[in-house]
Amino acid sequence: MGNQDQVTIELQALLDKEPLIETKSCSIYKVPDEIRQSNVEAYIPMVVSIGPLHHGDSRLQKMEDHKLLYYKHFIQSSNASLSELVSCVRELEPQIRSCYSEKIDLTADEFVRVILVDSxxxxxxxxxxxxxxxxxxxxxxxLLSRIASDLILLENQLPFFVFEKLHNLAFSSFLLNNGHHEFPSFMKLAFRFFSFTLNFNKSPEPPHDSSILHFTDQIRYLYLMKQRPSKREHKPLVLGYTAYELVEAGVKFVVNESSSSRGCMLDLEFEYGTLKIPHIVVDDGTEILLRNIVALEQCHYPQEHYIIDYVRFFGQLINTNKDVGVLIKAGIIDDMVGGNYESSVAKLFSDVRKNITVTSANVDYLKLCHDLNAYYNHPWHSKMATLRRDYFTTPWKTAASIAGIFLLILTVIQTVCSILQVLCS
Incomplete structure (x- = not known):
């Protein structure tokens, strides 16, 4: 009976407990275990923690003193008092907590302190x-590069509205009173910072609305850099052939210069046997960047996962060193990893798409895969490609092939003339 009473008490406690449920406002996620298991280090900060999820990590304590130096300068240069800034964060506390998929085990005071210092x-x-x-x-x-890399991590985020509230409270009236009719918003500062660290030619204009959620979301926006495609279909994205196999069938790979210049990496185009792909630099930070954007799309954009579509396409296009070599030779991939670069690039796209679950695909990519598969399967294209590969790959082979064809034509003409001569005699 006593055991039954204890069970009843425990089950009643479960009824009384308020479960943590992700809401529409949730935008900062703990990366699912099935995604993070292939490379745990790609999702955890190495130098600085931002926000509550990695706060207190002993590996990151060295940067805490540096945070306080920046915090001190922020308070001293702010047009708002410390109490006003603290009050601002206190008012936002419930809204901030609701942005996280995990329960934050910090008291209200601890939470406010972490948010204000990190902001x-x-x-x-x-x-x-x-x-x-x-x-x-x-x-x-x-160190600046490492910090910038940590700021991209999905688990290492604060919502943008916190930064914007504190930035405006601290500086807007001060700057206006000094005659500056326009001062850089936090969004513009963020775009300028990451345009520099990600080596964009120029800083793109941020959106006019407040649609960007945090830094990971901002990087995703920077790489889309255009009106996002809206039409999707519930079909699998299947490319039947790799880059090397497509070249064997006569497909030509070139850099899509117009898309590369404006930063959009999604603009893949195929027409008249030529596949145009925007230039991409693959370095030590590429995997971290792609993994965290893919994790964000998996958790937050289940019907708008355009970067996932890109990674899935590349994962099928590149399987071997020969495939990577095709794209490097065409100038599409600029590898800066070093070592056995071809293997590392192939492994990158293979690993990043592991354990990703999707139910739809971008119709542009579906058409792209269909057209490439159809081109490969056309018998005339493969025969022409074999002819070019076997007889016209070098100037000497070309000259020899032309000479052979010319000699064959002369032989045929001579044979026909001989037959006509015999018939006429």
């Missing part, structure tokens, strides 16, 4: 110019 650090990092020219972050480019 101040980020805002000052993006605003930093002369005051921190001797700061260790800017004296060591590798």
């Amino acid at each position: 101040a650090f980020i805002i000052e990092l993006l605003l930093t110019d002369e005051w921190a020219k001797d700061d260790v972050i800017f004296l060591q480019p590798w």
Whole structure:
């Protein structure tokens, strides 16, 4: 009876417990285990923690003192008092907590302190110019690059509305009173920072609305850089042949210059036997960047996963070193990893798409795969490609082939003339 009472008590406790349920406002996720298992380090910060999910990690304590330096400068240069800034974060606390998929085990005071210090650090990092020219972050480019990489991580985020509220509260009236009718919004600062660290030719204009959720979402936006395709179909994205096999069938690979210049990496075009693909640089940070955007799309954009479509397409296009070699030779992939680069690039796209579940595909990519498969399966294309490969790959082979054809024609003519001569005699 006593055991039954205890069971009843425990089951009643489960009824009384308020379960954590993801809401529509949730946008910052713990990466699912099945996705993170192939490369755990791609999802955890190496230098600095931002937000509550990795707060307190002993590996990241060295940067905490640096955060306080930036926080101090933020408070000293702010047009708002510390109490006003704290009140701002307190008011936003429920809204901020609802952005996380995980329960945050911090008290209200601890949570406010973490959010304010981390927000101040980020805002000052993006605003930093002369005051921190001797700061260790800017004296060591590798450290700034590592911090920028940590800021991309899906689990290492604060929602943008926090930054914008604090930035406006701290600086907008001060800048306006000093005669600046326009001052850089937090969004513009963020776009300028990542355009620089990601080596964009110029800083793109941020959207006019407040649709961007956080830094991971911003990077996704930067790589889409155009009106996102809206039409999708519930069909599998299947490319039957790799890059090397397509070349064997006569497909020509070239860089899509117009798309590369404006940063959109999704613009793949196929017409008249030529596949145009925007240029992509593959370096040590590419896998981290792609993995975190893919994780965001898997969790937050189940019907708009355009980067996942891109990764799935490339994962089928590249299977071997020969396939990677085709794209490198065409100037489409610029590899900066070093070592056995072909194997590393092939493995990257293979690994990033593992354990991703999708139910639809971009219709543009579906058509692209259909057209490439049809082109490969056309017998005339493969025969012409074999002819070019066997007889016209070098100037000497071309000259010899032309000479052979010319000799064959002369032989035929001579034979016909001989037959006519015999018939007429």
